[in-house]
Amino acid sequence: EVQLVESGGGLVQPGGSLRLSCAASGFTFSSYAMHWIRQAPGKGLEYVSAISSAGGSPYYANSVQGRFTISRDNSKNTLYLQMGSLRAEDMAVYYCARRYCSGGSCYSAYDYWGQGTLVTVSS
Amino acid sequence: DIQMTQSPSTLSASVGDRVTITCRASQSISSWLAWYQQKPGKAPKLLIYKASSLESGVPSRFSGSGSGTEFTLSISSLQPDDFATYYCQQYNSFPPTFGGGTKVEIK
Numbered sequence: 001e002v003q004l005v006e007s008g009g010g011l012v013q014p015g016g017s018l019r020l021s022c023a024a025s026g027f028t029f030s031s032y033a034m035h036w037i038r039q040a041p042g043k044g045l046e047y048v049s050a051i052s053s054a055g056g057s058p059y060y061a062n063s064v065q066g067r068f069t070i071s072r073d074n075s076k077n078t079l080y081l082q083m084g085s086l087r088a089e090d091m092a093v094y095y096c097a098r099r100y101c102s103g104g105s106c107y108s109a110y111d112y113w114g115q116g117t118l119v120t121v122s123s
Numbered sequence: 124d125i126q127m128t129q130s131p132s133t134l135s136a137s138v139g140d141r142v143t144i145t146c147r148a149s150q151s152i153s154s155w156l157a158w159y160q161q162k163p164g165k166a167p168k169l170l171i172y173k174a175s176s177l178e179s180g181v182p183s184r185f186s187g188s189g190s191g192t193e194f195t196l197s198i199s200s201l202q203p204d205d206f207a208t209y210y211c212q213q214y215n216s217f218p219p220t221f222g223g224g225t226k227v228e229i230k
Contacts, residue, residue: 044221111169
């Protein structure tokens with residue numbers, strides 16, 4: 001069974017840092033690009049960042065470019081999001097998600113999501 | 124970035140009703156569109172990919188159609204478990220972008 005379990009969320013002051021983790025199991029983690037998507041309280045979904053299966057080619061939303069860093073450790077089946085210079089508008093539930101694959105190709109829609117971890121930015 | 128616009132934002136319906144949700148893209152996305160269902164406190168669940176392909180395990184009362192810039196998600200006979208918020212998402216170009224959501228409420 002595919003499982004994605006996020007951790008690391010919590011309360012942080014504006015300007016602070018936090019590292020999120022996403023532990024994957026039930027599939028060959030090293031074969032899939034992975035994404036972070038967030039959802040502010042009562043709001044819609046927003047793409048945050050992506051990383052290739054091998055750990056290269058990181059992509060970031062303009063809203064987090066230069067402040068967030070995505071990485072992965074395929075030996076530990078874990079995805080990370082290092083968040084810095086946090087702002088009130090970064091407050092959200094952060095989900096890790098797996099790209100879906102069909103017919104030998106993979107696409108940036110998501111067939112498995114974690115349960116999410118809440119990041120609260122407040123003084 | 125490609126903008127995705129969903130309508131309506133809220134929909135009130137009864138069990139057994141047929142409901143349709145519309146999603147429009149600001150430019151052509153071919154058929155690279157997904158639909159998700161989200162319930163309060165839960166992660167989104169993939170329902171439809173490539174505009175009309177039903178994800179494994181999703182009931183056949185859900186269907187998707189469209190191409191280019193206009194898409195629809197239909198539920199043929201609304202069930203109690205279907206009251207939720209639905210999102211469309213384009214993956215034709217980076218970054219992937221989502222519609223604002225449609226909340227399906229009990230009438």
